[in-house]
Amino acid sequence: MRTDPEGHGPVRFGPSVPDDGLPVLPELSAVLAAAASRPAAEPVGGGPALLDAARGYCERRGLPSASDGIAVAPGAPALLVALTAAIGGDVLVPRPCPAWWAPYARLLGRPAFHVPTPAESGGVPDPYALLETVRRVRAEGGDPRLLVLSVADDPTATVAPPELLHETLEAAVGEGLHLVSDETWRDTLHAPHDTVLLSPAEMLPERVTVVTDLSGALLPPGWPAALARFPPGQDADALHARVLDVLTALDARVAAPVAAAAGYALTEPEPVTSRVTDAVRLHARVAAAAHAAIVAAGALARPPQCGRHLYVDLTPLAPALTARGVGDAQELEDFLTARLGMPAPGGHRFGDDLEAPRVRLCTAPLLGDTAERREECLRSPAPLELPHVQRALNHLQSVFDELS
Numbered sequence: 001m002r003t004d005p006e007g008h009g010p011v012r013f014g015p016s017v018p019d020d021g022l023p024v025l026p027e028l029s030a031v032l033a034a035a036a037s038r039p040a041a042e043p044v045g046g047g048p049a050l051l052d053a054a055r056g057y058c059e060r061r062g063l064p065s066a067s068d069g070i071a072v073a074p075g076a077p078a079l080l081v082a083l084t085a086a087i088g089g090d091v092l093v094p095r096p097c098p099a100w101w102a103p104y105a106r107l108l109g110r111p112a113f114h115v116p117t118p119a120e121s122g123g124v125p126d127p128y129a130l131l132e133t134v135r136r137v138r139a140e141g142g143d144p145r146l147l148v149l150s151v152a153d154d155p156t157a158t159v160a161p162p163e164l165l166h167e168t169l170e171a172a173v174g175e176g177l178h179l180v181s182d183e184t185w186r187d188t189l190h191a192p193h194d195t196v197l198l199s200p201a202e203m204l205p206e207r208v209t210v211v212t213d214l215s216g217a218l219l220p221p222g223w224p225a226a227l228a229r230f231p232p233g234q235d236a237d238a239l240h241a242r243v244l245d246v247l248t249a250l251d252a253r254v255a256a257p258v259a260a261a262a263g264y265a266l267t268e269p270e271p272v273t274s275r276v277t278d279a280v281r282l283h284a285r286v287a288a289a290a291h292a293a294i295v296a297a298g299a300l301a302r303p304p305q306c307g308r309h310l311y312v313d314l315t316p317l318a319p320a321l322t323a324r325g326v327g328d329a330q331e332l333e334d335f336l337t338a339r340l341g342m343p344a345p346g347g348h349r350f351g352d353d354l355e356a357p358r359v360r361l362c363t364a365p366l367l368g369d370t371a372e373r374r375e376e377c378l379r380s381p382a383p384l385e386l387p388h389v390q391r392a393l394n395h396l397q398s399v400f401d402e403l404s
Helices: 026-034 048-059 076-087 101-107 127-139 162-174 234-250 256-266 270-296 315-323 329-340 371-379 387-401
Strands: 070-073 090-095 112-116 144-149 178-182 208-213 226-229 309-313 358-362
Touching: 026 256, 026 270, 048 070, 048 226, 048 256, 070 076, 070 234, 076 101, 076 144, 076 178, 076 208, 076 226, 076 234, 090 101, 090 127, 101 112, 112 127, 127 144, 127 162, 270 309, 270 371, 270 387, 329 358, 329 387
Parallel strands: 090 112, 090 144, 144 178, 178 208
Antiparallel strands: 070 226, 208 226, 309 358
């Protein structure tokens, strides 16, 4: 294991959320620019117009809610910090999971316990492993209260099947856990007509808080905004109030120009829905091509079903990695980042075993190194045939072929 911490800090140098790498939608830029002269931020939790837009967004996804059952904050991390502080106790997360889930709990002094996921998908813990982990933590004097999961997952780019989700929710409810469902990637399904995605809040309305970061599909990552949709009932009203208290203490307000852009995006006008559709289709094509190249070289990866990334296991290529001095996920991260010329964060960033040679790769760097080239990808009916995309995919394949 490395002892030199430079560039490898667990929080400050953690990998960023996969972005689409595309120019900002002009209509969004216009809305933000029109609100740029507003001097004040939104009220804590969001103003009436933004909350109403968020309510409509949730209702169109089968999650009806009153506006006073929603809170908006400058990014999902602020909401998860507030929820963890409000609920208390220890936190359970899948292994692997987004790189920022465990650090936010530890920053509050709360242990975060990783629970293995089944072979077919990430994001949702194996129900039997969940029960075993909860009982072990309690036997050791812990107090597990919160399970965070994601049906459409970062880092694995998979969508958990409904039957697995149902079994895991049954196990969580039986152990008295509150659930937070991170649904940031639900609008990025590569094959939306062939992939069944159910929100845990549809199966278990009274025990699930849904969190959605708008950087998943609707806003650029540099314009932080996210919503939390609370379950109905008196207990949830109290949770909502405690979350607002924490957000107030953090002064976690959405800037007025960003709130205007977020409100516009959440109403899903035609320019926004068209951009989302085009961006998802583009990244799905590139992810499928990258997946084919990686698997052909002998590595393992689940077929990507959502998002702008894929999760690669290089265990079958271990002899070649060892010959190149790569013995763990950090060394693999360094090796592939240098060889590919793009970030390749190791699986240990996502709570996976350091010894396991796994990395997350994102598709945005494969679209080109200029805004013009990436815009060309978005507008092309055959983006994989563009010369700069072909070169990027060929380079990716050559790096993995050298290891096979």
